[in-house]
Amino acid sequence: MEVLVATAVGVLTAGGIYLVLRQHTFPVILGLALLSYAVNVFLFATGRLAFNLPPIYSDGAVSYTDPLPQALVLTAIVISFGMTAVVVMIALSAYLSAKDDRIDMTPDAGDGA
Incomplete structure (x- = not known):
């Protein structure tokens, strides 16, 4: 189970980073969403992946x-x-x-820079 969750976090992170590096705004937004999903799955997995265990310790609970x-x-x-x-x-x-969703990182020719 841990290997499956770790693989899912890795795939979500890789896909998110790939999309964030695109030059259009919509893939960047999707990449940020994938990165946030990867962080959410990672945080959820830090609480121990176990089935049928209570979330709060009680007298009869083993774990x-x-x-x-x-x-x-x-x-x-x-x-x-x-x-x-x-x-x-x-x-x-x-x-x-701007009528375009391209992210242009080059300076304009008229800026003098």
Whole structure:
């Protein structure tokens, strides 16, 4: 189980980094979303991958899972959703003003630089 989750985190991270390095805004936004999903899965996996264990220690429980990573992941999901919405609106306004979604990193010839 741990190998599967570690592979999923690696694939999400690699895909996210690949998309962030693109030169159009929409793949960059998708790459940021994939990176946030990779971080969420990693944080969730830090709470021990176990089945049918209670999240809080009780008298009859042999073992328990840590509820802190679960709370961190829930908080991270809300924050990443809000961040994605803001970035999409900024990218949409930039696209509507420039009529192009290409990210140009070269200086203009008229800047004198």
